[in-house]
Amino acid sequence: MANARPNIVFIMADDHAAKAISTYGYKINHTPNLDRLANEGMKFNHCYVTNSICTPSRAAILTGTYNHVNGVVTLESKINKHLPNVAKHLRTAGYQTAMVGKWHLGEGSAHEPSGFDYWSVVPGQGDYHDPRFIEMGKEIVEPGYATDIITDKSIQFVKNRDKARPFFLMCHHKAPHRSWECHPKHKGLFKHEIKVPDTFDDDYKNRAKAAGLAKNKVDADLTYFDLGLVQPDGGSELGELMNDWGGSNIDRKVPNVANEDIHKVRLVCKDTAEVFTFKNNQELRHFKYQRYMQRYLRTIQSIDDNVGRLLDCLDEEDLKNTMVIYTSDQGFFLGDHGWFDKRFMYEESFQMPFLVRYPSLIKPGSVCNDIICNVDFAATWMDIASIPIPSYMQGKSFKALLSGNTPENWDQIAYHRYWMHRDNLHNIYAHYGVRNQRFKLIYWYAEDCGIEGTNAGGQDKEWELFDCDKDPLELFNLYNDPSYASVVAELRRLLDKKMIEIGDIPEHQVQL
Numbered sequence: 004m005a006n007a008r009p010n011i012v013f014i015m016a017d018d019h020a021a022k023a024i025s026t027y028g029y030k031i032n033h034t035p036n037l038d039r040l041a042n043e044g045m046k047f048n049h050c051y052v053t054n055s056i057c058t059p060s061r062a063a064i065l066t067g068t069y070n071h072v073n074g075v076v077t078l079e080s081k082i083n084k085h086l087p088n089v090a091k092h093l094r095t096a097g098y099q100t101a102m103v104g105k106w107h108l109g110e111g112s113a114h115e116p117s118g119f120d121y122w123s124v125v126p127g128q129g130d131y132h133d134p135r136f137i138e139m140g141k142e143i144v145e146p147g148y149a150t151d152i153i154t155d156k157s158i159q160f161v162k163n164r165d166k167a168r169p170f171f172l173m174c175h176h177k178a179p180h181r182s183w184e185c186h187p188k189h190k191g192l193f194k195h196e197i198k199v200p201d202t203f204d205d206d207y208k209n210r211a212k213a214a215g216l217a218k219n220k221v222d223a224d225l226t227y228f229d230l231g232l233v234q235p236d237g238g239s240e241l242g243e244l245m246n247d248w249g250g251s252n253i254d255r256k257v258p259n260v261a262n263e264d265i266h267k268v269r270l271v272c273k274d275t276a277e278v279f280t281f282k283n284n285q286e287l288r289h290f291k292y293q294r295y296m297q298r299y300l301r302t303i304q305s306i307d308d309n310v311g312r313l314l315d316c317l318d319e320e321d322l323k324n325t326m327v328i329y330t331s332d333q334g335f336f337l338g339d340h341g342w343f344d345k346r347f348m349y350e351e352s353f354q355m356p357f358l359v360r361y362p363s364l365i366k367p368g369s370v371c372n373d374i375i376c377n378v379d380f381a382a383t384w385m386d387i388a389s390i391p392i393p394s395y396m397q398g399k400s401f402k403a404l405l406s407g408n409t410p411e412n413w414d415q416i417a418y419h420r421y422w423m424h425r426d427n428l429h430n431i432y433a434h435y436g437v438r439n440q441r442f443k444l445i446y447w448y449a450e451d452c453g454i455e456g457t458n459a460g461g462q463d464k465e466w467e468l469f470d471c472d473k474d475p476l477e478l479f480n481l482y483n484d485p486s487y488a489s490v491v492a493e494l495r496r497l498l499d500k501k502m503i504e505i506g507d508i509p510e511h512q513v514q515l
Contacts, residue, residue, distance in 0.1 A: 009387060042367060054420055089381035151305070435507075
C-alpha cells in the first residue's frame with residue numbers, strides 16, 4: 004500500500020523569476036529541462052508568494068501557515084524546530100524524507116532541519132564555490148560548484164533510498180541568488196544584447212511613494228561585487244565614485260555619475276581585466292543592466308542542467324509514480340521598473356514560477372490560470388500522499404487543479420504581507436494586500452511592526468489599486484479614481500475577510 008503513494012520531489016531555486024524560464028514565453032534564455040516539466044506536466048501562471056523574501060517564504064512552504072503564525076516574518080527570523088511541518092507528517096506516515104541545499108531558517112540545534120531522515124544544508128546564504136554544508140549536524144566542505152553538489156546529494160539520496168517506502172525530497176538550490184557567480188563553463192554565455200524591459204526607465208509617477216524610494220535600482224544600487232568588477236582602492240576621498248558605500252567591499256556600489264563626470268568611470272572585469280569606459284550615463288546604465296542579466300542567466304543555466312540530471316536519475320530508477328515540482332522561493336525583478344531584487348507585491352516579485360509533472364493526474368502540456376500560493380504547497384503534498392491535512396494548516400490543497408478541475412468554491416485570492424519596514428539596504432516599505440484574477444490592492448503603512456530591526460515613520464499611509472488586465476505593468480494607481488470606487492470597496496472587503504480568516508492584524512482599520 005505504501006508503494007502506491009507517490010514520491011514527491013520538490014526542487015526550489017532562490018530568486019528565479021518566471022520570465023527567466025523559457026516556457027513562460029519571454030525569450031531571454033532557453034531552459035529545455037525546466038520546459039520539459041511544463042511539456043510533460045502543468046504550468047501555473049498565477050502562483051504567488053505570501054511574503055516576497057527568502058526566509059519567510061520557506062517557512063510558509065514548510066509549515067503551510069502564514070508568517071504571523073509560524074513566527075518567521077523577516078530575514079532575521081528563525082524557525083522553531085519544534086513546530087509541526089509537512090516533512091514530519093510525511094515521515095510519520097511512512098515517507099522517507101530528505102532536505103538538501105539552502106535551508107535559511109536559522110542555524111544551530113534549535114533551528115536545524117527537523118522531520119528529515121537525511122539533511123545536508125548550506126549555512127546562511129551559502130557559497131557558490133567550494134561551499135560549506137552542515138550535514139546531519141556536522142560541518143563539511145564540498146569542493147565544486149554549489150548547484151552541481153546539491154544535485155549530486157539529491158541524486159545520491161534517491162539512489163540509496165529505502166525502496167520499500169515512498170520518499171519526499173526537498174532539493175533547494177542557492178542559485179540564482181545575488182551575487183550571481185556562475186560555473187566556469189558558463190562564463191561565455193549570454194554575450195548577446197538582452198532585451199531591456201519596457202519599464203526600465205520607470206519614473207514611478209502615479210504610484211505610491213514607496214516605489215520611487217526603494218534602493219534596489221539597477222542603475223544606482225548594484226555593487227562591484229555583484230557585477231564581477233575590480234573595485235578601486237581608496238575611501239571617502241574617491242568622492243562620488245564611492246557612491247553610497249557602506250564601509251564593506253561587498254556593499255560598495257558602482258558609480259552612477261552625470262554625463263560631465265563620465266570620464267571618471269573606468270570599470271575593469273575581475274576575470275578578464277577588460278576595461279570598460281563610457282561616452283555618457285545612458286551607456287553606463289545599459290552596461291549595468293546587460294552585465295547584471297548575463298551573470299544572473301548564467302547561474303540559471305546550471306540550474307537547468309541539473310534539473311535535467313535529476314530528471315534523468317528518476318528515469319533511470321524507473322520512478323514513474325513521482326510528483327516533480329520546480330519553483331522559486333519568490334519572484335525577482337530583471338530590470339522591470341528599473342529594479343533588481345524582490346520584496347514588493349508588484350507582479351514580477353510576487354509571482355512564483357510553478358511547474359509540476361505528475362502523470363497520474365496531470366495531462367501533458369496543461370496550463371492552470373487559477374490562483375495558488377506557496378502556503379498551499381504543504382496541504383497539497385499531504386493530499387497527494389493520502390494523509391489527512393491537519394487543522395493548523397492554513398493553506399488549501401490544489402490537487403483538484405492538477406487534473407484540470409477548478410472547485411466552485413476555490414478562493415481566487417492571494418494575500419501578501421512584507422514586514423521588513425525600511426531595512427537599511429533596500430528601503431522597501433512594509434505593506435500588505437490582496438490580488439484576485441483581475442485587481443490588486445496594496446496598503447502601505449509606516450508603523451513599527453514590532454519586528455526587531457524595522458524602522459518606523461517617514462511615509463504617509465497609502466493605498467494602491469491596479470487593474471491587472473488593462474495595466475499588467477502596474478503603472479497607474481486607480482485607488483482614487485471614482486470609476487473604480489466599487490472595485491475598491493470590494494477589494495477592501497476581500498482584504499478584511501482574508502485577514503480575519505488567517506488571523507493577521509490589520510493596520511488600515513485603525514484609520515477608519
